[in-house]
Amino acid sequence: MALTGINVFETRQYVSKKDPDKQNPTVFEIGVLTSDIRSYIENKVQSYEFARDGGNKGPATAKLNLTLRNMLVCKFGVKKITNLIDPQTQKPVEFDTTSIPVSGKNYIGVSDALLEMLGPDLRLELATEIMGENNLGENEIKN
């Protein structure tokens, strides 16, 4: 069942489609993003430049850092990871978090070291799943 997004502690399990170990896959608990976190992520990854001299230096531009976006969405959207194998030691990695100050409050997020271990493709897959879970779908809106 999809996340309802009513309870901030709500999670659901997700297994990557590309996980090679079908018998004992890595399980990600993905959860809810609050409005505060979503704004924080958007502020971090988006930047705008406006032409100051009547557009002589080119049109206004908007930049979106997708790598950072995926990183931050995973940082706040992944609540737990089980059975993630460290490629170096070949042993399951212990789930590790850090405290991140956002708008004067401290939020818990996945540690950078753990996020780095996931790799960009998996981070993109997870970020897409998390963002999908944190937006009302067309059918949900109709219903």
Next chain:
Amino acid sequence: MTVWLEVLGLNCQSCSEAAQQDRGCDEGSSPGQYFLERLNQEFDSCPGKHATEQSRMYIDAFFFFKQGYFPNQGGWMDQPVKLLQAFKVITAEVEEVNEWRKRKGTDR
């Protein structure tokens, strides 16, 4: 759609067994028996059957929100994005319902 159930008098909690049979709760009744003007949609049985548990939960949360309570601690920035999106949809739909009620009132 779930917002409209109350307007149509389709409350599952107070629905009698006879009404359930009439509305095709167990077996499909005649198509088009319930027509939702706003959605321009016909249902082959009571629309209440098509309302998901999730939508009902949003309506419940919206009821408490209107009383000034959020489901989670803190202000609106501490609430899940999806819930706030749902509240926006419900608010717009409630306005539609009120407009519809006004129109019905003047038609009489």
